[in-house]
Amino acid sequence: MEPPSAELSWVSDARVAGFETFAGDPAVDARLDVFAAAHVSVVVIDSDLSFYMTDARFEESAAYIEAVAKKCHERGMKAVAYCSLLEALTENAASVPNTMWKDHPDWVQRGIDGKANKFVGGAGRAFWVPAGTESAWLCPTSGYRDYFINRVKRLAQTSLDGLWGDVPLLSDIVGVWPCTNASCAAKFLAETGLAQPTRVDWNNPVFRRWVAWRHGVIHEFEQAVLAGARTVRPDFQLIVETDTMDHSGGTVQGLDGASRDDGDVLRVWEVSTASDETGMREAPADDWISMAIMMRHGRGCAGKNPSWVISYGKETDDAERVMAIAIAGGVRPYESQIPLLNNTVGDAWRGKMYGWLKDNNDIWAGESANPVAVIFSSVSRDFIDRNAGGGLYTSTNRADEDWWATTPTDSAKNLPYLGEYRGICKALIHAHAPYDVVTMPHLSPAWLAPYPVVVAPRPAALSDGEIASLKSYVEAGGTLLVTGGTDAGLFDEHGVLRAQPALLQAFGVSAGANWSRTSYGLGAVVLVTEQVGQTYYQTTDASVTTELARILEAAGRTIVTDAPPAVVIDLRQRTEHRLDVLFANIDGLDTGGFTAESASFQVAIPCGGKMPRRVTVTQPGDAAPAEIPFTHEGGRAVFDVTVGALLLARIALT
Template sequence: MELRWISDARAAGLETYVDDPDVDARLDVLAAAHVSVVVIDSDLSFYLTERRFEEHAVFIDAVAKKCHQRGMKAVAYYPMLEVLTEKAPKRRHTMGKDHPDWVQRGVDGKANVFVGGGRVFWVPKRTESAWLCPTTAYRDYFINRVKRLAQTALDGLWGDVPLLSDIVGVWPCTNATCAAKFLAETGLAQPTSVDWNNPVFRRWVAWRHGVIHEFEQAVLSGARTVRPDFLLIVETGTMDHSNATSQGHDGASRDDGDVLRAWEVDCASDATGMRQAPADDWISMAIMMRHGRGCAGKNPSWAITYGKQTDDAERVMAIAIAGGQRPYESQIPLLSRTVGDAWRRKMYGWLKENSDIWAGDSANPVAVIFSSVSRDFVDRNAGTGLYTSTNPADEDWWATRRKDSAKTLPYLGEYRGICKALIHAHAPYDVVTTPHLSPERLAPYPVVAAPRPAALSDGEIASLKSYVKAGGTLLVTGATDAGVFDENGALRSQPALLQAFGISAGANWARTSHGHGAVVLVTEQVGQKYYQTDDAAVTTALAEILKANGRTIVTNAPPAVVIDLRQRTEHRLDVLFANIDGLDTGGFNAQSASFTVAIPCGGKTPRRVTITQPGDSAPAEIPFTHEDGRAVFEITVAALLLVRIAVT
């Protein structure tokens, strides 16, 4: 599959409708801003007759061709499981009325259909929103329409959030087709209530992730029966937090194969974006950006980079790029707006000139394991966990309840806390989700961290054991129950990961040798503690583990400077710096950060160091010294800085 245009994507939305008289002019504006992929949002969100759908397919085909004429790719925005019907109370035919058997039903029996007027911003008054089940005949209805779109000039489909919606019914879907499928695949009767102590309920929670994954794969397979080069980019908003548990849509639960993802990393507020967000919310966003890259495995991934104004938008885009995400720039809360054409031109022009940053392999020295089912079975959907803060003054803030803070959740808090500590320690890391866990995948990393790995398959445990035996250092934290569940929620008699290494709970940070490597065990929730308190003892202990590998960065940079290392070729190392230092509540007061940094050169000799940032006309060479195998230099980072180190 040719992924170059996906890898180099600079995306933007275009809201347009049949007979739009301004479409050419607006496409010219996008092309002038160095947009490379246009997401065409027509009326596909609505309940369309076959005749109306055909009109839109013809129109979208024409718009896609206009994009190609301007050197841009085109994908069509199409909600995968939600269908809207305008003026629903007065209409005889709506999706919910015509196909009640297709509608998702919660464990409470409620159908996931509602009429807008305040529940969510994207559903206007008197408009019906129906959420459909992917195990019903709706599946073929949708795939057949995607096949028609694959006959157009479109390069792919932007499939919007195929989730099991909890806007009305809770814990969907429990309709007849889902019950029959669960019974056929597991031999178990579908649960009728939420009970985390029930192994059947836990099995059902893990199974639901597979239902959405299978639907995504079927949509892509259907489209490729028409056109083998057609792509599916799935907008995924559930990230690492508990919405993935309750809504079933989880990009970390399976290997996506050729399905691509665009992550909707929600802001703290739909009104002000991240402008009023505290420091830990900014860190949380940086962690989610990197999480998305880890979920993607071998695939490139995109992220929607919402902003309110250019200054906060630039910080969001900076941590997206440093986190390995190709940006889809948009002004909060809609996908078809920009915070400014001139600013978008500056950022996308710089990315276009430096697109080879995406071609390099990661040179980060640490991997962090993320386990979806550990989150499911440990946190038990007790709170949302998107961010950490509340803001009663903003009615559009992400949450109002303290219980929804990610800091309160034992798995998510431990995972994000370890990630936060690594960022503050300036130890660049990659996320490895359990579907991608293998000895080969872990081999490049001297250190692998496994925060609160309560649920692991036998194969995953074997991979971790092989990694350590070959010489790696495995850090296991919050770990009295490491491996106590299998991948389906079955309870083991003992914590299987600890059993595999023949160790039990003892002194924190205790090191046990195994083969050529070692396991460092911390039974306390040190990650969650760091997430809550910035306990310096945690970063000190991490530094002791990391310094032995010889790939540590030495710097006096502020803690909230995010660093990413990429090996472009054997003769060049790229280093990205994203600065979110000093951002806190009380107004957006972004400042530049000046510091000295020493970057390990992998045993090679640095010959030249250049820097560039958005707005620069050309890279600039800067002075450096070579000390203890590192290139040492001074830099000032506004929002985003790229350093290139030539080595021999």
């Protein structure tokens, strides 16, 4: 028998949509009815909470949002309120007596250049800030912290199920490398015994220490906000919108979901598209692969927590590809039409996708069955890439003024750490070797134990504890692949230089021939001193996927398929008697003009020593799952599929 449908929390089973509404809005009921009909399960209420307001006005806003939340509940949907965490807006800033900057200049972030992080909108400076509106970015260690937490406590007294907290950045819109105000300087001194740096100098160990320390400042603020809310409501959720993903934004802006263990703080990832005008419709293949890598990165950062992602599209065909790689990447979608969060590509299309997710929601209950883990280190990125380029995507498009970047130096392919990390991920996708991301807060022998192969791309910065965990993993029988490895462990987690690359020293390994294998305990270390991941990201060097396939074959967990390279595969073990396989098809999207086509191929999935007895497949829009023929060969279930954007194959095992 198939296992019964899983009982999931509302966060785990989220199908998210949002809308903007203010007191007196006559369209609230009609819009919520549309959401419910489209199988939306969580509504984001975007009102005026991001504006600087008096206590009286805040009470009026809280009362209105509570009324909307109750309407959501009446329709069987949860409700969260949208609010900036560290940005305060004030309309008509020049003419009103009270703005955040006028009232609390000591709360505003200051850059390392001394500039206050505030500006007035207009002239295209920030699309979300209207002309004449002040935007002030607040310091998370200042008196603003208690002010904001008290407001969140009040929201926790309402019927809301949680708060959607928008990007708590140390924003570099005005000030360079914030925050250096008095409260941050005092905190850094108290915690490290060091004076805050006064200029950007990557050769200065104090500056490197400060860069790593800044991630913790944001993390502590997030934790304090949730803790404050839960003094009022133990079940209240904080979902933090995080747009810095794996790239250099995390270095300079501090916000980084990979740097600390989030505890009960949840994340919604904003994986921006290549263009705010055309979304991903004109994106080349490596930008699509980069997006798929960022989706999977979000799942890895979240650890065991469920997390969401903003799934942007321009039209239904590109939107379906984006949502496919989100779902196969393990993150729950918030469907939206570029460039605004509260738009939709179409209510009917949203209903098709969300109806399918509702019918197949137990994909979220399955544990990963992927054979590879890829380690991501925030501080290795910080100390190696040094914020030398943006790194969101790889391409430029001078014909589109809304393209993500205008200069080739911003390409992720040019950054030595990010290029190595993403290149390894790209090679694994092309080799059809499903992988999970493991970030440093989760690095432990127990966490790594299920993976026969662990890859550490350019692990330049490692703590003693992280090195010990990797040693224990290998001693117990695991295979550790280290790439770009001549400086593996040369820095500690604070940026202090060691005399020798400590990871190589720990294994007694020295630089030698690429792909050299050294036995250690019951396992082995494979060392590649060159940047083979970055090379693959730039050139798609087939020798890299060949070597990866050999390592995986030795571990006995290879998928055999003739699928196109850009078909993303994910394995999830629902129970010992069922394996779920997700296929997301982003093949052929770089042919000039957006053309989304199906991919037909054969696949052989390892069954873990069990016997397959039935295979069923389903895609969005199907009336019901269909049973398909299969064979059992070499311990694998072998079957043919045709994948549009997204397909789920369920293998029943005995």
